[in-house]
Amino acid sequence: MTEPATAFQQIAEVLDKSDPLAAYRERFAISPECIYLDGNSLGALQPAIGKRLAETVVREWGTDLIQSWNKADWVNLPEAVGEQIAPIIGAAKGCVVATDSTSVNVFKALAAALLLRSDRKKIISERGNFPTDLYMTQAMTNFLGMGHELVMVESDQELVDAIDDETAVVLLTQTDYKTGRMLDMAEITNLAHEKGALIIWDLCHSAGAFPVALDACDVDFAIGCGYKYLNGGPGAPAFIYVKKELQEAVVQPLSGWFAHEAPFQFDPDFEPATSIKRYLTGTPPVLSMIALNEALKIWEDVDMRYIRQKSVGLSQLFIQTIEEKCQELTLVSPRDPMKRGSQVSFTFSGDGYALIQALISEGVIGDFRQPDILRFGFAPLYNSYKDAVRAAEILADIVESGRWKDKKFSLRSTVT
Numbered sequence: 001m002t003e004p005a006t007a008f009q010q011i012a013e014v015l016d017k018s019d020p021l022a023a024y025r026e027r028f029a030i031s032p033e034c035i036y037l038d039g040n041s042l043g044a045l046q047p048a049i050g051k052r053l054a055e056t057v058v059r060e061w062g063t064d065l066i067q068s069w070n071k072a073d074w075v076n077l078p079e080a081v082g083e084q085i086a087p088i089i090g091a092a093k094g095c096v097v098a099t100d101s102t103s104v105n106v107f108k109a110l111a112a113a114l115l116l117r118s119d120r121k122k123i124i125s126e127r128g129n130f131p132t133d134l135y136m137t138q139a140m141t142n143f144l145g146m147g148h149e150l151v152m153v154e155s156d157q158e159l160v161d162a163i164d165d166e167t168a169v170v171l172l173t174q175t176d177y178k179t180g181r182m183l184d185m186a187e188i189t190n191l192a193h194e195k196g197a198l199i200i201w202d203l204c205h206s207a208g209a210f211p212v213a214l215d216a217c218d219v220d221f222a223i224g225c226g227y228k229y230l231n232g233g234p235g236a237p238a239f240i241y242v243k244k245e246l247q248e249a250v251v252q253p254l255s256g257w258f259a260h261e262a263p264f265q266f267d268p269d270f271e272p273a274t275s276i277k278r279y280l281t282g283t284p285p286v287l288s289m290i291a292l293n294e295a296l297k298i299w300e301d302v303d304m305r306y307i308r309q310k311s312v313g314l315s316q317l318f319i320q321t322i323e324e325k326c327q328e329l330t331l332v333s334p335r336d337p338m339k340r341g342s343q344v345s346f347t348f349s350g351d352g353y354a355l356i357q358a359l360i361s362e363g364v365i366g367d368f369r370q371p372d373i374l375r376f377g378f379a380p381l382y383n384s385y386k387d388a389v390r391a392a393e394i395l396a397d398i399v400e401s402g403r404w405k406d407k408k409f410s411l412r413s414t415v416t
Ligand SMILES: *Cc1c(COP(=O)(O)O)cnc(C)c1O
Pocket: 101, 102, 103, 104, 130, 132, 133, 173, 177, 202, 204, 205, 225, 238
């Protein structure tokens, strides 16, 4: 006998029935036993990618071999994939390329911005920023040895106060990877510009999670990764956006031959490309690019406003269900959905790591971030309202029963 549906399950059913994005879920391979709430870390697989990769390997690589650089247009993948990403982040044509990793793109964007503001020495970021952004910045200032200073602010007010007319660059991640808090891109970009500083936005937890308007906000540089909400697969290439007016202003320091105006001239002297290609480095990882290229096709007819609407709906329903059924969890994400990206985070009065492991063992995948954050990402293309409610109910049940206390759940793996 099946149990009667709870009130939250009934609400979820109604919302799923009228969900304009519901049909996209079928294009993803998520087993019926799994509720996947970790698309903010590694997006789910679309089986079409496997098929496409197999074709690429067998025909383009296996048969056509080196001819495929032209015949299959491998050589233009960084730009082609960049053009697929552009509309998702509110960028015009010719402003985005897919290349390298986010970490490497932080380095390139930061170096270019510092060259453009060579009379200033202050770089502003948040202490809570994703560590790679901070590490790359520290490495850059050490390498330059020119007395640059990284100021790491710890609150919104400190951020506003820190941006002054000695600030060269403001480097921020729009959506906090731990709490999901979202910064106001238009407002902060404006603030930086008023003081003559440049801005770099890290969109790792923004691209594909909600509408982003880079051109409209007059952003200078942006970077982000391909494997989270863009679903490009593990280690997918990242992207970099550079505002049109700035593209030819300087030469970024990782200018390899793919950043040259004519790489196949094999000219010993560097001649920078007169387009966004200037932000490329070397040979693109074709198989990963093909996977990302295939993954991004789904976005062609997606209305980003529906993505945002559903993301808010999913996270609100999840929070309500948790808060009604489980007092041991405390919301650490902003309660106002307008101040949140597409993830919800809680802390737990017991061992949060063990709770996440227990949850995973029962088919609900979220993740844990040091020291005590339980994270749940909502990917509107493939998560349903039913997922949100079921996940919350299973979580509450594990807490209530104490099943998380089993010793096996507290053993830590390398990747949390
Ligand atoms: C995931 C993430 C990264 C990852 O950088 P990689 O170079 O791909 O490892 C960088 N910054 C932020 C804010 C992230 O969330």
